[in-house]
Amino acid sequence: MLSEPEPRIAPPLGVLREVERVSQRTWAAEAVRRDPDYFTRLQQQQAPEYLWIGCSDSRVPANEIVGLAPGELFVHRNVANVVVHTDLNCLSALQYAIDVLGVKHVIVTGHYGCGGVRAAFDDARLGLIDNWLRHVEDVKHRHEGELVALSKERAVDRLCELNVIEQARHVCETTIVQDAWARGMPVTVHGWIYGLSDGRLRQLGFTAAHAGDVDPAYRASLLSVTA
Ligand SMILES: [Zn+2]
DSSP, X not given: OOOOOOOTTHHHHHHHHHHHHHHIIIIXXXXXXXXXXXXXXXXXXXXXXXXXXXXXXXXXXXHHHHTOOTTSEEEEEETTOXXXXXXXXXHHHHHIIIIIIOOSEEEEEEETTOHHHHHHHHTOOOSTHHHHHHHHHHHHHXXXXXXXXXXXXXXXXXXXHHHHHHHHHHHHHSHHHHHHHHXXXXXXXXXXXXXXXXXXXXXXXXXXXXXXXXXXXXXXXXXXXXX
């Protein structure tokens, strides 16, 4: 006689329901208590000035880190905050943010202790993700001369910074940003890094507001050694 199979997803689903119940009760109620029109206003429009391109890491929640409310920060996240010239997901977020929402600042934010960057540094074999992290490994090879002179921990931290600088440059090289600059739109691209150990955001010296800024910003940021 066949017996009923055990419901395999019951425990995780239970946890999810509890998270949903508690977060809804506390976060939504608190938002309305502070501002009775909060959700009505949010529903009507979003007018963010910033696009955040960051890592998917659960310890790097974009809005909380910069202290911006929902509606104020447009967000794209992927493992190791990579900007690939042919990634339609990232490019679409960038195009929508600039051309439709009119964001004025694009901020590529990496973080120290990034598991994706460490895996690329170690040439780890984790599965499909290895192909994505190959882009970070390319950054490592481009800066091999600098990285070999550092201890392992400092080298991984430095690769986290170098990865931000390279990806910020990639943002500048997209047709979306190049065309926006050609039209005279005020779009500035930044490279920042977040410290998991102290909660601080640091600028990496990459700030480009015109096509002519990109090379000087790239060179200046490479010289700003902070790791
Ligand atoms: Zn990460």
